Amino acid sequence: MSSGLAPAVQFAASLPGSILLALGQTLVLVCVCSDMLRLLSVPRSRGRYMANTVFRTLALPAILVMACTVLLDAATGVWGDVTLGMFVLMVVTYRWRTDTDEDSWWKGKGKALGKWLRKQTAGGFRPATAAA
Numbered sequence: 001m002s003s004g005l006a007p008a009v010q011f012a013a014s015l016p017g018s019i020l021l022a023l024g025q026t027l028v029l030v031c032v033c034s035d036m037l038r039l040l041s042v043p044r045s046r047g048r049y050m051a052n053t054v055f056r057t058l059a060l061p062a063i064l065v066m067a068c069t070v071l072l073d074a075a076t077g078v079w080g081d082v083t084l085g086m087f088v089l090m091v092v093t094y095r096w097r098t099d100t101d102e103d104s105w106w107k108g109k110g111k112a113l114g115k116w117l118r119k120q121t122a123g124g125f126r127p128a129t130a131a132a
Helices: 006-013 015-040 046-076 079-098 109-121
Strands: none
Touching: 006 015, 006 046, 015 046, 015 079, 046 079
C-alpha cells in the first residue's frame, strides 16, 4: 500500500467510506445505463432526450468517482480492479467527449443557465461614476 494514501484507504475501508463508494458506484451505473439507453432509443424521441440529459448531467461526476476509485485500488494494489476501473473510466470519458450532436436539456436551458452564471461571476473592472 502506498504510504501517502494510507489515510484515504483506511477511510474507504470504514463504514462511511464504504457507503460513499457504493453511492459513487451507483452514480456510475446510472450514467452507463443511461448511455446504453440513449444508444438503443429512437433518434429525436423523448426517451433519447431524457437519457442523454441524464448522461450529460452525470458523466463528469461519474468520471471523478471512477478516478478516485481507481486511485484507491492502485494504492491498495488490487490491479484487476485498477484495470477494470480504467476501462470504465476511459469508456465514459470517450462517450462524453465524442457524442455531442444529441439534443439534451444542456443544449437549451443549460446554455442560458451557463450565460447567466458567467455574467454573474464575471467581476471585471467597473469605473466609478464621476462625482459632481
